[in-house]
Amino acid sequence: MGIKSPEHIIKKLTAEVAIFPLATFRVLFGALMVFSTIRFWYNGWIDDFYLTPTYFFSYFGQEWILPYNEMFIYSLFIIMALSAAGIMLGLFFRASSLLFFLSFTYVELIDKTTYLNHYYFVSVMAFLLILTPAHRALSLDSKLFPRFKSWVVPRWSILALQCQIAILYFYAGIAKLNYDWLVNAQPMGLWLKSKADFPILGQLLVMEETAFIFSWAGMLFDICIAFLLFSKKLRPLAYLAVVVFHLLTHFLFPIGVFPWVMIGVTLIFFSADWHERGWRRVYGFCKIIWSSLIRVYTSDSMGNQTVNDKRTTPNYKLSTINYGLLSLLALHFTIQLLVPLRHHLSDENLYWTENGYRFSWRVMLMEKTGYLEFRVRNISTQKQNLVSIDEYFTAFQQRQLVTQPDMILQAAKVIARDYESQGIQVEVYADSFVSLNGKKHRPFVNPTVNLASLKIDQKRDWIVKYD
Amino acid sequence: MGSNFKISLFLIAVACFSSCRDEDEKCDPAPNFCTNSADSRLTDIRDITILPAYEEVLTKVAELNTAFSAFSANTSESNLENVQSSLKTAWMSWQKASPFNFGPALDNELKSNVNSFPVDSFTVLQRVMNEDYTLIANPTKGFPAVDLLVNGIAGNNTDITALYSGADGSKFKTYLEAVINDVSDRIMTVKSEWEGQYGECFPKNTGFATGSSFSLFINDYIKDWEEIKRGRIALPLGLLTFLTPLQDRVECYYGEYSQELALEHTLSHYNIYLSDSYSGIQELVQDVTEFIGEDGQTLDEAIVAQFELAILKLSEVPDPLSETILDDFDTVNEAYLALQDMVVLLKTDMTSGLNIIINYSDVDGD
Numbered sequence: 001m002g003i004k005s006p007e008h009i010i011k012k013l014t015a016e017v018a019i020f021p022l023a024t025f026r027v028l029f030g031a032l033m034v035f036s037t038i039r040f041w042y043n044g045w046i047d048d049f050y051l052t053p054t055y056f057f058s059y060f061g062q063e064w065i066l067p068y069n070e071m072f073i074y075s076l077f078i079i080m081a082l083s084a085a086g087i088m089l090g091l092f093f094r095a096s097s098l099l100f101f102l103s104f105t106y107v108e109l110i111d112k113t114t115y116l117n118h119y120y121f122v123s124v125m126a127f128l129l130i131l132t133p134a135h136r137a138l139s140l141d142s143k144l145f146p147r148f149k150s151w152v153v154p155r156w157s158i159l160a161l162q163c164q165i166a167i168l169y170f171y172a173g174i175a176k177l178n179y180d181w182l183v184n185a186q187p188m189g190l191w192l193k194s195k196a197d198f199p200i201l202g203q204l205l206v207m208e209e210t211a212f213i214f215s216w217a218g219m220l221f222d223i224c225i226a227f228l229l230f231s232k233k234l235r236p237l238a239y240l241a242v243v244v245f246h247l248l249t250h251f252l253f254p255i256g257v258f259p260w261v262m263i264g265v266t267l268i269f270f271s272a273d274w275h276e277r278g279w280r281r282v283y284g285f286c287k288i289i290w291s292s293l294i295r296v297y298t299s300d301s302m303g304n305q306t307v308n309d310k311r312t313t314p315n316y317k318l319s320t321i322n323y324g325l326l327s328l329l330a331l332h333f334t335i336q337l338l339v340p341l342r343h344h345l346s347d348e349n350l351y352w353t354e355n356g357y358r359f360s361w362r363v364m365l366m367e368k369t370g371y372l373e374f375r376v377r378n379i380s381t382q383k384q385n386l387v388s389i390d391e392y393f394t395a396f397q398q399r400q401l402v403t404q405p406d407m408i409l410q411a412a413k414v415i416a417r418d419y420e421s422q423g424i425q426v427e428v429y430a431d432s433f434v435s436l437n438g439k440k441h442r443p444f445v446n447p448t449v450n451l452a453s454l455k456i457d458q459k460r461d462w463i464v465k466y467d
Numbered sequence: 468m469g470s471n472f473k474i475s476l477f478l479i480a481v482a483c484f485s486s487c488r489d490e491d492e493k494c495d496p497a498p499n500f501c502t503n504s505a506d507s508r509l510t511d512i513r514d515i516t517i518l519p520a521y522e523e524v525l526t527k528v529a530e531l532n533t534a535f536s537a538f539s540a541n542t543s544e545s546n547l548e549n550v551q552s553s554l555k556t557a558w559m560s561w562q563k564a565s566p567f568n569f570g571p572a573l574d575n576e577l578k579s580n581v582n583s584f585p586v587d588s589f590t591v592l593q594r595v596m597n598e599d600y601t602l603i604a605n606p607t608k609g610f611p612a613v614d615l616l617v618n619g620i621a622g623n624n625t626d627i628t629a630l631y632s633g634a635d636g637s638k639f640k641t642y643l644e645a646v647i648n649d650v651s652d653r654i655m656t657v658k659s660e661w662e663g664q665y666g667e668c669f670p671k672n673t674g675f676a677t678g679s680s681f682s683l684f685i686n687d688y689i690k691d692w693e694e695i696k697r698g699r700i701a702l703p704l705g706l707l708t709f710l711t712p713l714q715d716r717v718e719c720y721y722g723e724y725s726q727e728l729a730l731e732h733t734l735s736h737y738n739i740y741l742s743d744s745y746s747g748i749q750e751l752v753q754d755v756t757e758f759i760g761e762d763g764q765t766l767d768e769a770i771v772a773q774f775e776l777a778i779l780k781l782s783e784v785p786d787p788l789s790e791t792i793l794d795d796f797d798t799v800n801e802a803y804l805a806l807q808d809m810v811v812l813l814k815t816d817m818t819s820g821l822n823i824i825i826n827y828s829d830v831d832g833d
Contacts, residue, residue, distance in 0.1 A: 116831060186757065193754075194675035194822035197506065254677065256831030369819040371811045383709040386701060399825065435815040438757030440766075 013159065014321050016152040019137045020275035021268050023090075025161060026134040028264040029125065030088025033100065036122075036257045037081040046077055049114055050107070053394045055414050057112040057407050060457060065109045079103045087129065090139020094130065101126035112407055113400045117363045118258035121168055124336075125265065128164060131325060132157035138279065160329055161268050164336065166226030171340045171361035173222030178351075180366075181219065185211035186437040187367035188218075195252065205252075221245050229269035242266045253364065346459075351436060352466035353405055370402030370434040370444065374415055376426040387415055387428075403434050405445070405463050412451035428452040442466065509670035509680050511745035513661065520564040520735075521658040527557035528651045531613075535647055539640050542632040544624050550617050551624075555724060558610045562732040564654070566691040566739060569683040570669070571660035581650050585715045586611035588619065595638050600645045608646050611718070616643045619721030677824050685748070685823050689813045692736055696806035699729045704792045704799050714789040723787035730781045733806075737774045755820030766816055773809045780805040 004012075040046065050067035058065060067073040080103040086096025105123045108114065134157070135141040136150040180186045189211035196202045204210060221241060228238035246259035267275075343356030350357060351366050374387040389398050392414060401407045412428040419426040427450040433441040442464065445451070449462040531553040538546035561582060568578045587606040594600070594607065602608040616639060621627045631639055660666070672680040697707075698718075703725075705712040717725035740748050749767060758766035780802040785791055792799055818825050 184757075190757065190819065190822050197673040254831060258831070367819060367822075369815045369825065371814045378709055381709065385709045386706045388697070388707075433811045433815055435758075435819045438755070438816075438819045440758050440760050440769075441811055441815040 010321060010326065013156040013326065014154045017155045017158065018272035018276065019134075019151055019153045020272045020279055021270060022132060022134045022153055022158050022161075023138040024275050024278065025158075025265060025268045026090060026093075026129070026139070027088050028267065029129065029261075030084050030086070032257060032261050032264055033084035033104075033122065034081055034088060036261075037077060037084060039257065041077055041081075046073060048394070048396060050110060053111070053397055055392060055397075055411075056110055057397070057401070057410050059109055059112065062109050065106060067110055073107075076103050076107055080107070090135035090141050091144075093135030093139065093141050097126060097130040097134075101130055111397070112358075112404070113397045115358055115400075116256075116258075117168075117361055118255070118261060120359055122261070124164060125161065128160050128332075131329070132160070156326065156329065158268060160333075161265070162226075162230070163333060165265060165268070166230075167333075167336050167340075168361050169222050169226045172363045173219055173224075175340075175360070175362045175365055176215070176219035176222060180437050181215055184437070185215045187365075188215045190367050190438045191253065198252075218245075229266060232271070235269060239266060239269070249364075255364070348460055348463075349466045352434075353460040353463050354403075355405075355460055367437050368403040368434055369441075370432060371441070372398075372402040372408065372430060372432040372444075374412065375429040375431060375447075376415060376419060377429070379425040379427060392418070402432065403444075405460050406456075408432065408445060409451055409454060409456060409458070412454075413456070416452035426452065436466070503671040503673060505670035506673040506680075507670075508746055508751075509673065511742070512680075512684060512747065513666055513669050515745055516739055516742060516747070517567050518658070518661055518666070520560075520567070521654060521661065524557065524560040524564045525651065525654050525658060527553070527560045528647065528654065531557045532647050532651065535643065538631070539644070542628060542636065544628045547617065547624055547628050547631070551722065554610070554613050554617055555722065555727075558614075558719065558728060559731045561610060562728060563735040563738075565732065566688050566736060567684070568691065569687045571657040571665050574660075575653055575657050577653055577657050580653055581609045582611065582718075583609055584611040584718050585720060586615045588615050591615055591642070592620070595642045596635065598638055598641075600641050602645060602649050608649055610650065611720075612646045613643065613650075614719055614721045616646070618723075675821060675823050682823050685818070685821070686825060688736070688739065688748075689810070689818075689825065692806070692813060693810055695729055695732050695736075696803065696810060699725065699732070700799060700803045700806060703788065704796065704803060706800075706803065712792045714792065717788045717792075720789055723789070725788035726781065726784050726786040726791070729788075730778065733774075733778055733781055737778065740770065740774065751821055752817060755817075758816050758820055766812075766820055770809075770812055770817065773805070773812055777802070777805040777809055 050073045051070060056066060079099055083096040083100035083103065086092055087100055101123065104119075104126060108119045108123060133150070133153050136148060136153060142149040176182070181188070185208070189208065192205045192211050192214065195205040198205050225238060225242060225245075228234045228241070231238070243263055246262050249255055250259040340360035343350045343360070346353075346355050348355050351368075372389055374389065375384055376387055377384045389401065389411065393401060393411065401411055408430060412430065416426055416428050429447055429449070430445040430451060431447050432444040434444040435441040444464060446462050446464055451462070454462060531550065534546070534549040534553040538550045565578060565582065572578060583606050585606065586609075587604065590604065591607045591612055606612075617627070620630055620639070630636065661669075669680050672678075675681055698716075701707055703713050703716040714720070718728050719725045742749065749771075752767045752770060753765070755766045758769070760766070760769045764772075784795075784799050784802050788799070814825060817823075
C-alpha cells in the first residue's frame with residue numbers, strides 16, 4: 001500500500017468502471033423518491049405541514065423559503081415527483097436530478113419541524129447524483145441521445161455515493177457511543193417496552209435483555225456495516241444484515257420509507273458484475289411481459305453483445321479529468337466529515353441543548369418529551385399573560401417545538417411580534433420542562449430570561465444546565 | 468452470487484408486500500383491527516370506565532327530562548328547584564364522561580355540543596323570543612344553555628318561575644326541551660356507537676403506537692385535564708388576559724357551582740387513573756423505572772401525590788367561582804398551579820415512560 005501520490009489517487013478515482021451499479025442506484029433511488037413523494041401527498045402531509053401552519057420555523061438566513069401558497073407548494077411536489085421519475089428513467093437526467101435536488105431541499109428547508117435525517121440524506125444523495133453520469137446507459141437519455149451513451153463511468157461517481165452512505169452509518173454508530181445508549185440501553189428500553197402486543201415476538205421484545213442486545217447490536221451494525229459492505233468477501237452477509245436491520249426498524253418504529261431507501265441504496269456496494277447479472281435477469285424477466293416497453297430501455301443489442309465489447313467501444317468519450325468536479329467532491333466530503341463533529345465546539349450537553357444535533361446523522365438516538373407554555377409581560381403595565389402554543393402552532397409543530405431550543409426562541413419572537421402588531425410591547429418568557437430518555441422532567445428554558453431580547457443565534461446559556 | 472441476488476430480490480419483494488399492507492392500516496385509523504385478539508386492559512377501560520360513564524350521564528339527563536316535564540306541566544317554584552337540582556346532578560355526571568373525546572365522541576362532536584361555555588345568552592334569548600328552536604351554534608346549547616334557562620333568566624326563582632308561566636313561558640319551555648333532548652340524543656348516539664362496532668374494535672386496536680386505542684385514550688385524557696386547568700380556571704382568573712378576570716367564563720355561571728364541577732372533573736380523572744377494579748393506567752405507570760423523583764419517588768407516587776394536591780387546592784376554592792376570582796386570586800391561582808404541575812407530569816414523564824406520542828398526528832420519525 002503505502003502513501004500514494006495525488007496523481008495516483010486521481011488516476012484511481014477517474015478510472016473507468018462499468019456503469020451498472022450506478023444505473024441500479026439511479027433507478028431505485030428515483031423509484032423510491034417517486035413513491036415517497038406520492039405517499040407524502042396521499043397522506044395529506046402537504047396540507048398538514050405546509051398549508052395548515054401559520055408560522056414556519058425557518059433555518060437561519062433562510063426565512064425566504066416558504067410554501068407561499070397552495071399553488072406554489074403543490075407545484076413543487078409535482079416537480080419533485082416528475083423529476084424523481086426523470087431520475088428513475090434516466091430522462092433529461094441532469095435537469096431532472098438538479099430539479100429534484102432543488103425542489104426536495106427547498107421543501108425540507110421550509111420548516112425545521114419536518115427535519116428528518118433521512119430527508120437530509122436524500123438531499124445529499126440527490127446532490128451527488130447531479131454530478132454523476134448515471135444516465136449514460138440503461139436510460140432513456142442514452143436512447144434519445146446515443147452520442148452520449150457510455151457503458152463506463154469514472155470510479156469516483158460510484159465511490160462518492162458509497163462514501164456518503166458510509167458516513168451516514170459510521171456517524172450514526174459513533175453517536176450511539178454514549179452512556180445512556182450503552183449502559184442503560186435507553187431509549188431503546190422505553191421504545192421496546194411498548195411493543196408487548198407485537199405479533200409472536202412481543203414478550204421477547206419487552207425483556208430488558210432485548211433492549212441491551214438491540215442497543216449494542218445497533219451500535220456495532222452502524223459502525224461496522226460500511227466497512228463490511230466494502231469487503232468483497234463479507235458483502236453478501238453484510239447486505240443480509242442491512243436487510244434484517246432495516247426491516248426490524250421498519251416493523252418496530254414509525255420511520256416511513258427510510259428502511260426501504262437504505263435497503264435500496266446499499267446495493268451500490270455490490271460489484272459491477274453482480275449488477276450486470278441483475279440487469280440481465282430483470283431484462284430477461286421483463287422481456288416476457290413488457291418486451292416492447294423494455295426494448296426502449298435497454299439496448300436491443302444487450303442480449304447478444306458481451307459487456308466487454310461494449311466496454312471497449314464506448315460511444316461517448318469521457319471528458320478529460322475534471323479537476324473542478326474533483327475539488328468540489330473533496331470539499332463536499334471534508335464538510336460531510338466535519339459538520340457532524342461541530343458540537344465539540346461548544347461545551348453544552350448535546351442531547352439537552354441540541355446545538356449541532358441536526359445534519360449529523362444522529363438517528364433515533366434519544367427520547368425527549370416536553371411541556372412548554374409562554375408567558376408575556378406587558379412592558380408598560382408589567383402585567384403578565386399566559387400564551388398557549390396552541391394558538392400559534394400546529395400539533396405537529398408543537399411536538400418538535402417543546403424540546404428544541406432554537407425553535408422555542410423562534411416561537412418567542414413570533415409571539416412578541418404578534419403582540420407588537422396589536423400595539424403591545426412585551427417581554428416573552430417560557431415555562432418549560434423536558435424529560436430526556438424517560439428520566440424525571442427538568443426545567444428547560446430559564447424562566448427568568450426574556451426570550452424576545454435574545455439574538456436568534458445566541459449561545460444557549462438560557463437553557464437550564466443539564467448535569 | 469446469483470443466488471444472493473435472488474435472495475435479496477425476494478427479501479425486497481417480501482418487505483415491499485408487508486410494507487404496503489402496513490400502510491393500508493396506518494392510513495385508516497378507523498377500527499379495522501377486529502381480527503386481532505382483544506386486550507383485556509382495553510376491554511376493561513371500555514366496560515368499566517367509558518360505557519358506565521355514558522350510561523350514568525344518560526340516566527341523569529333522563530331524570531332532568533322528567534323533572535322538566537313535571538315543571539312544564541306544573542310550573543311551580545318547587546318544580547323549578549327540581550329541574551335545577553337534576554341539572555346539577557346530570558352536569559356533575561357529565562364530568563366523568565368528558566375525558567373520552569375520541570372515536571364516537573369526536574365524530575359526533577359530543578363535548579363541544581354538550582358543554583361549550585360560556586353560553587351566548589344574548590343569542591339564546593333572541594332565538595327564544597323569535598321562536599327559533601333549531602339549535603345551531605354551539606354556545607347556544609348543552610348544559611350551559613340549560614344553566615342559563617333554569618338559573619339565569621331572572622334574579623331569583625320566583626321571577627324565573629314567573630317567566631315560565633308568563634306570556635313567553637311556552638317559548639322558554641320549547642327551547643329548553645330542545646336543548647335537553649339534544650344533549651340526550653347526542654350522548655345516546657355516542658353510547659350506541661360504543662356498544663356497536665367501535666366498541667367491539669376498541670380493545671382490538673392494541674399497543675401504544677400513534678392511532679392505537681390506548682394512545683387515543685391517553686391523549687384525550689391529558690387534553691381534557693388541560694381543559695380543566697386552562698378553560699375552567701386560568702381563563703376566568705384572567706391568566707390569559709393580562710390579569711383581567713372574566714367572570715362569565717366559568718363553567719356554570721348562573722348556577723354558581725363551577726368549583727364543584729371542576730372538582731368532580733378532577734376526581735373523575737383521578738378515578739380513571741386509579742381504576743380500582745382493574746389494571747389500568749396506574750399499573751402501567753407503576754412499571755416505569757427510569758423516572759426517579761425527589762427522595763426516590765416513583766412516577767406513580769408523584770402522580771398520585773399531585774392528584775391529591777390538586778384536589779386539595781381545588782377544594783379550598785369556594786363557590787361561586789366567578790366571585791372568588793375577584794376576591795381571592797391567590798387561592799384560585801394555587802389550584803391552577805397544582806393542576807399545571809400535573810400537566811407536566813402527564814405530558815412529559817408519563818408519555819415518555821409509556822412511550823405514547825402526544826399530539827396525535829400520523830407522521831414519520833427517524
